[in-house]
Amino acid sequence: MNMLQNSPASLWEAVSTTVDACDPFLSSAEMNLALRDLLSGSVLGGRCQELSGSSVVIATTDQLIAAAALIELDGVARRMVLCPPDLPAEYLPSIIQSAEADAIVSDRIIQGPGTARVRSFIHCDGKITPKSYGSACRCETEWVLLTSGTTGVPKLVVHTLASLTGAIDSGKPRNGHVIWSTFYDIRRYGGLQIFLRAMMTGSSLLLSSAQKSTADFLARVGAHGVTHISGTPSHWRRALMSSSAHLIAPEYIRLSGEIADQAILNHLAQVYPQARIGHAFATTEAGVAFDVNDGITGFPSSVLRRTPEVEMKVENGSLRIRSARTASRYLDAEHGPLKDADGFVDTTDMLDLRNDRFYFVGRRDGVINVGGLKVHPEEVEEVINRHPEVRMSLVRTKKSPITGALVVADVVLQSRSGPESRQIIRQDILLLCREELASHKVPATINFVSALAVADSGKLIRRHA
Amino acid sequence: MGAAIRERFENKHVICRVKRFKGKTLTMNVRSEIVTQFRQVAQEQDKRLAPLTDGLELLNSGLDSLSFAILVTRLEDSLGSDPFSESEDAQFPVTFGDFVNLYEHVAK
Numbered sequence: 001m002n003m004l005q006n007s008p009a010s011l012w013e014a015v016s017t018t019v020d021a022c023d024p025f026l027s028s029a030e031m032n033l034a035l036r037d038l039l040s041g042s043v044l045g046g047r048c049q050e051l052s053g054s055s056v057v058i059a060t061t062d063q064l065i066a067a068a069a070l071i072e073l074d075g076v077a078r079r080m081v082l083c084p085p086d087l088p089a090e091y092l093p094s095i096i097q098s099a100e101a102d103a104i105v106s107d108r109i110i111q112g113p114g115t116a117r118v119r120s121f122i123h124c125d126g127k128i129t130p131k132s133y134g135s136a137c138r139c140e141t142e143w144v145l146l147t148s149g150t151t152g153v154p155k156l157v158v159h160t161l162a163s164l165t166g167a168i169d170s171g172k173p174r175n176g177h178v179i180w181s182t183f184y185d186i187r188r189y190g191g192l193q194i195f196l197r198a199m200m201t202g203s204s205l206l207l208s209s210a211q212k213s214t215a216d217f218l219a220r221v222g223a224h225g226v227t228h229i230s231g232t233p234s235h236w237r238r239a240l241m242s243s244s245a246h247l248i249a250p251e252y253i254r255l256s257g258e259i260a261d262q263a264i265l266n267h268l269a270q271v272y273p274q275a276r277i278g279h280a281f282a283t284t285e286a287g288v289a290f291d292v293n294d295g296i297t298g299f300p301s302s303v304l305r306r307t308p309e310v311e312m313k314v315e316n317g318s319l320r321i322r323s324a325r326t327a328s329r330y331l332d333a334e335h336g337p338l339k340d341a342d343g344f345v346d347t348t349d350m351l352d353l354r355n356d357r358f359y360f361v362g363r364r365d366g367v368i369n370v371g372g373l374k375v376h377p378e379e380v381e382e383v384i385n386r387h388p389e390v391r392m393s394l395v396r397t398k399k400s401p402i403t404g405a406l407v408v409a410d411v412v413l414q415s416r417s418g419p420e421s422r423q424i425i426r427q428d429i430l431l432l433c434r435e436e437l438a439s440h441k442v443p444a445t446i447n448f449v450s451a452l453a454v455a456d457s458g459k460l461i462r463r464h465a
Numbered sequence: 466m467g468a469a470i471r472e473r474f475e476n477k478h479v480i481c482r483v484k485r486f487k488g489k490t491l492t493m494n495v496r497s498e499i500v501t502q503f504r505q506v507a508q509e510q511d512k513r514l515a516p517l518t519d520g521l522e523l524l525n526s527g528l529d530s531l532s533f534a535i536l537v538t539r540l541e542d543s544l545g546s547d548p549f550s551e552s553e554d555a556q557f558p559v560t561f562g563d564f565v566n567l568y569e570h571v572a573k
């Protein structure tokens with residue numbers, strides 16, 4: 001099936017074709033919005049027409065307001081830039097510049113140097129006001145996403161509704177039964193996929209809130225009877241540490257954004273025996289490539305050849321992807337081309353082929369160099385996480401006067417344990433690592449920590465050496 | 466322990482005071498800690514360790530450079546110092562005795 005042929009002209013149009021049958025809603029911790037109401041009104045104070053053909057930066061704190069603005073502006077604005085809520089204010093001027101922004105939609109006051117070129121400031125607080133115009137699609141809007149880089153100004157990645165929804169099967173029956181939720185913010189690629197999946201299929205969506213705890217979110221997910229839920233492995237590890245984990249009973253659990261190791265897949269299967277558990281490979285630049293639903297980490301090598309509409313190959317160890325779902329370009333030319341001459345995006349995710357199955361070993365730029373030998377932190381974490389007492393781990397580099405760098409591990413345990421049992425666990429983990437890994441990959445020291453920092457993107461914070 | 470005996474003892478075995486665990490001061494014998502860690506790392510790395518005499522050349526100790534790197538980071542954790550990184554002109558010790566001296570020197 002060619003998805004592009006079936007793509008609706010705009011997100012507004014997609015929502016309006018499903019709303020009668022399903023009556024879906026968007027819900028955040030603070031408010032609820034029936035999509036039916038949004039279609040007949042405006043969250044932009046009826047000023048949508050003013051933004052026709054404009055480049056619009058959507059910089060709201062509230063996710064739900066951003067979601068409503070996206071529905072209203074797609075097909076109307078020339079370009080929409082989706083700013084995640086944790087975007088440092090000092091980056092805004094350069095984003096406005098790069099996006100040639102004419103307008104800012106926000107629920108807060110945005111001013112200061114760097115905003116001079118902006119002619120419209122549209123304040124929205126989530127209230128829907130009547131509108132006096134139709135919502136005919138006028139253009140194909142560019143959707144600009146910010147990559148969650150570790151440092152520096154984020155890269156601006158250009159998509160369209162068609163590239164973003166290429167992996168979504170909108171032909172499935174719509175019975176209004178599915179309620180989606182995601183730990184992600186919908187202004188990041190992983191969360192945006194879930195938002196669009198819900199909107200294209202007439203499903204409701206429950207949004208997370210950066211201000212609320214994981215326990216609060218899980219309670220809300222449980223209370224709303226969410227059936228489908230997505231997040232990163234780090235989101236899920238954190239969720240499983242919460243006593244509220246038992247409040248939810250999803251039918252489908254989706255992991256993406258980080259390597260789903262066997263330990264997290266097993267833990268989820270144990271806690272949610274009724275759920276189908278899948279892990280997806282997608283990146284902001286390369287788009288959605290494939291889902292793995294066999295409950296095993298990595299993916300069968302046949303996936304490379306047999307994924308419809310997505311061409312994949314492994315070159316110099318990393319996965320390369322060509323499809324209609326990849327982004328078209330970086331908005332700033334200085335970030336260089338997003339694809340190679342043949343149209344393939346290099347994901348820089350490194351693969352290892354063993355027994356006809358590919359395993360993700362880590363990212364090319366995260367490599368630790370121990371006396372000339374390479375170590376991917378993720379491959380070591382995968383082994384440490386297999387220990388039944390381990391909840392999560394972070395492997396990082398430590399400077400060494402002898403080998404340049406060494407591998408050390410910070411480990412969060414399942415439960416509080418005394419110094420003696422910790423010593424035993426430490427020896428156990430080292431033994432496990434020595435059995436499974438080359439000696440330069442075995443952590444020189446293991447530190448037990450109470451928590452690991454997870455970024456707003458839902459990924460473990462890694463500081464590259 | 467009498468004052469004279471203690472003085473002799475302390476001259477021979479430098480006592481290093483490491484502040485750890487919320488200000489609780491632990492005393493540790495530098496030489497015996499180094500010996501313990503040499504044995505520990507050798508065992509972990511599956512290396513045969515030569516008898517640790519002061520004249521033993523480190524290159525003949527049985528440890529490879531990865532083992533030394535691990536040893537130095539473990540000693541940093543237990544003794545609270547890494548003489549190799551702390552001083553830019555630190556000469557890499559040749560013998561086991563030099564190695565111990567280097568750590569004792571930092572501990573003083």
